[in-house]
Amino acid sequence: xxxxxxxxxxxxxxxxxxxxxxxxxxxxxxxxxxxxxxxxxxxxxxxxxxxxxxxxxxxxxxxxxxxxxxxxxxxxxxxxxxxxxxxxxxxxxxxxxxxxxxxxxxxxxxxxxxxxxxxxxxxxxxxxxxxxxxxxxxxxxxxxxxxxxxxxxxxxxxxxxxxxxxxxxxxxxxxxxxxxxxxxxxxxxxxxxxxx
Amino acid sequence: xxxxxxxxxxxxxxxxxxxxxxxxxxxxxxxxxxxxxxxxxxxxxxxxxxxxxxxxxxxxxxxxxxxxxxxxxxxxxxxxxxxxxxxxxxxxxxxxxxxxxxxxxxxxxxxxxxxxxxxxxxxxxxxxxxxxxxxxxxxxxxxxxxxxxxxxxxxxxxxxxxxxxxxxxxxxxxxxxxxxxxxxxxxxxxxxxxxx
DNA sequence: TGCCCCAGTTAACAAAAGTTAATTTCGATT
DNA sequence: AATCGAAATTAACTTTTGTTAACTGGGGCA
Numbered sequence: 532x533x534x535x536x537x538x539x540x541x542x543x544x545x546x547x548x549x550x551x552x553x554x555x556x557x558x559x560x561x562x563x564x565x566x567x568x569x570x571x572x573x574x575x576x577x578x579x580x581x582x583x584x585x586x587x588x589x590x591x592x593x594x595x596x597x598x599x600x601x602x603x604x605x606x607x608x609x610x611x612x613x614x615x616x617x618x619x620x621x622x623x624x625x626x627x628x629x630x631x632x633x634x635x636x637x638x639x640x641x642x643x644x645x646x647x648x649x650x651x652x653x654x655x656x657x658x659x660x661x662x663x664x665x666x667x668x669x670x671x672x673x674x675x676x677x678x679x680x681x682x683x684x685x686x687x688x689x690x691x692x693x694x695x696x697x698x699x700x701x702x703x704x705x706x707x708x709x710x711x712x713x714x715x716x717x718x719x720x721x722x723x724x725x726x727x
Numbered sequence: 728x729x730x731x732x733x734x735x736x737x738x739x740x741x742x743x744x745x746x747x748x749x750x751x752x753x754x755x756x757x758x759x760x761x762x763x764x765x766x767x768x769x770x771x772x773x774x775x776x777x778x779x780x781x782x783x784x785x786x787x788x789x790x791x792x793x794x795x796x797x798x799x800x801x802x803x804x805x806x807x808x809x810x811x812x813x814x815x816x817x818x819x820x821x822x823x824x825x826x827x828x829x830x831x832x833x834x835x836x837x838x839x840x841x842x843x844x845x846x847x848x849x850x851x852x853x854x855x856x857x858x859x860x861x862x863x864x865x866x867x868x869x870x871x872x873x874x875x876x877x878x879x880x881x882x883x884x885x886x887x888x889x890x891x892x893x894x895x896x897x898x899x900x901x902x903x904x905x906x907x908x909x910x911x912x913x914x915x916x917x918x919x920x921x922x923x
Numbered sequence: 924t925g926c927c928c929c930a931g932t933t934a935a936c937a938a939a940a941g942t943t944a945a946t947t948t949c950g951a952t953t
Numbered sequence: 954a955a956t957c958g959a960a961a962t963t964a965a966c967t968t969t970t971g972t973t974a975a976c977t978g979g980g981g982c983a
Contacts, residue, residue: 649851652845652851655851663858666811666858666862669866676905700930701930706873709872710970716931877940906941
């Protein structure tokens, strides 16, 4: 069951808003229940969707020239997910967004959300904190590619997000780290042997 | 010379604001002229600065465990530059921000800027567009690490930002691409030979 | 229970990148 | 014009990764 009171828990970042503010958003949302393999946003989609992940896990991926699926991003509960092709660049999504687990999304039309956010300046602080956090996370990921080698990136990931590493297939972890599944397997063996 | 009229040109993204809005910001800014090698933000700095680059080029770098300087980011004219350690994570900057050319910054105290931005909702659309653009650029960089190999990343860079590649030393370009200067040199040779 | 499928591991080889050091190139400076 | 110094290139060698394919080990399903 979903009501404005519950929503307040889900949208942690939305604290500081009045119940009326929250209800304005509440009117925009729909809950979507997904099975593993279901698609939230399909490549080519131009409509702007944004969703809060109440439960579960979403990956974005595309098919490269060689025909292989490459996973570029993982998002999980208490995070927002959207195609930045749609929302930032205003173009069709290059990625599919697929649920990897039974997943519950709280889904909104992005443009309608913008209208509500514009209606009350109180929303803007929330938006600011949200966008800054996304920037921080993304820059941190860039830094890890520049400052760390693949093995170090993997060690950092299992240190910082051990639950996520255990929840998804290794091949997705490998792609996220910018390496091949074969190479990740070798890295795991190297680590295991060095700890013997 | 710097006045509110000129400022309107510089802050392209600030179009849509009234002259009064712009003057409020104008009161916050100071112009800083830098020589190559001058530091805008020093590692360890906790004060939040943000600057618009009117002219020139800034790199952020740190010293890794082995004692080598690693360049993580380049910013140039018509872009903003700030330490995300300060602004996003509220912690001391891990990076130095150094001018690589004669550079002119229009510098602001970040917190004071926030106060002004909060004072008028009209600013918020500007901030939103600005933050979204930063997100888009950062995510694009992440994607390039996942979807492209070093050679492809280099080719993409010289295609998209040829001026920048020619303005800075190769070793900085190499770091930005996540490889060593030696490896970049080999990649350049491979490309040159394949075009013979 | 047996079979199949697929993820993960391992193997073998080629290609690329890291590392260190020598060499060259080029611009700045005296 | 000669010299110095830093950046870039090249070389030699090691390590790692990519690639392709074979092998292994469960989990799911008939």
